[in-house]
Amino acid sequence: MCVCVCRAVARIAKPLCVCVCVCRYIGALGARVICDNIPGLVNKQRQLCQRHPDIMQSIGEGTKDWVRECQHQFRHHRWNCSTLDRDHTVFGRVLLRSSREAAFVYAISSAGVVYAITRACSQGDLKACNCDPHKRGRASDEHGDFDWGGCSDNIDYGIKFAKDFVDAKERSVKDARALxxxxxxxxxxxxxKRFLKLECKCHGVSGSCTLRTCWLAMSDFRKTGDFLRRKYNGAVEVTVTQDGTGFAVANKDFRKATKNDLVYFENSPDYCLMNKAAGSLGTAGRVCNRSSRGTDGCEVMCCGRGYDTTRVRRIxxxxCKFKWCCAVECKDCEEAVDIHTCKAPKRAEWQDQT
Structure with a gap:
């Protein structure tokens, strides 16, 4: 089963997901055997896989973090970054379309690889790297001078390895989607890297902070997710330039895409109905908020089909009262709550989309 999953993910989605499989069996069979038998890897990826099995394991363990972040960012939207248990491509056929959803998945997964590798470096889990070796000596910020100390996150190594491994698949193909x-x-x-922060520890009599030791640390991955979610909202539809090396805006009335903007080629489906070809799961059965006018509201989420209401009892x-010392005692209260879920489309309407 592992080889099956890896084949589809490596070909259609992203080769980084191969590492989820690699890390499970690498100890038992050895890096060379596993990496040589994963279909879909280009030579450079296979070499990196064989050379750095510990990094592959770190990436595999970090995969759940960026998948969880993707699902958090879109939890109130028609497309909610759902994974498919029985689909070899993990996200279904949504990644086959050059849409802004695909753009976000590529960006958040690439960020997740950087985060996982950099974290593993700082924790001493990898042979090839540890703390940032360049953060030594004296430096200064708006609060004055400080000494580099502690363990600065080696994000440059994380970025370099992620670029070498993840981009290798795209660099082997010369087409618009790869670009x-x-x-x-x-x-x-x-x-x-945008959300690296300076953390410091004060030294001196009674915490006077006459001396400071500082290091650079990654922020919580949520900040990266929030940033890329905003970039998704402002993603730019583009076409490839005539020389095939860059992008031009599809609509001349809009601004040009910068290097920090997400870009896409195709409009997204509305994700209202199940559409296997477009990778849409539809919104039938999704929980909605009857009082909201936003994307989580029943009118938007259910695409005008209406919703069912079920009353459930919740404990x-x-x-709650504070009891000296030191506990909080609460009672269990039962309340009735209405849960609203989107109606399924009529059969004829559903068949038109499949």
Whole structure:
């Protein structure tokens, strides 16, 4: 089963997902055996896989983080970054379309690879890297001078390895989609670096902070997810220039895409109905908010089909009191809650889309 999943993901989605499979069996069978038998890898990826099995494992373990972040960012939208348990491509056929959803998935997954590798470096889990070796000596910021110390996150190594491994698949193909993927991959990588923060520890009598030791650390991955979500909202529809090396805006009335913008070629489906060809799961059965006028509202989420209401009983903690010392005691209260879910489309309407 592992080889099957890897074949589809490597060919259609992104080769980084191969690492989820690699890390499970690499100890038992050895890096060379596993990496040589994963269909879809280009030579450079196979070489990196064999050379750095510990990095492959870190990427595989980090995959759940960016998938979870993607689903958090789109939890209130028709397309909610759903994974498909029985679909070898993980996200279904949505990645076959050069849409802004595909652009986001490529960016957030590329960012996730950088984050996972950089974190593993700082934790001492990898043979090839550790803390940033360039953060040594004295430096200064708006608060004055400080000494580099602690363990600065080695994000440059994370970015370099992610670029070498993830981009290798796209660089082996010379077409418009590969150019789009490379651009969005870079956006994701640089989004992680954008949120590096300086953390310091004070030294001196009674915490006077006469001396400071500082290091650079990655922010929580949520900041990267929030940033890329905003980039998704402002993604630019483009076409490839005549020389095939860059992008031109599809609509001349809109601004040009910068290196930090997500780009896409095709409009997205509305994701209202199940459409296997477009990778749409539809919104039938999705929970919606009857009182909201936003994307999570029943009118928008259900695409005008209406919704069903089910009353359920829920146990919550209530009448909580602080008890000396030191506990909080609460009662269990039962309340009735209405859950609204989108109606399924009429059969004839559904058949038109499949």
């Amino acid at each position: 789009m993927n490379l651009h969005n991959n870079r956006c994701g990588r640089m989004a992680v 919550t903690k209530c009448e």
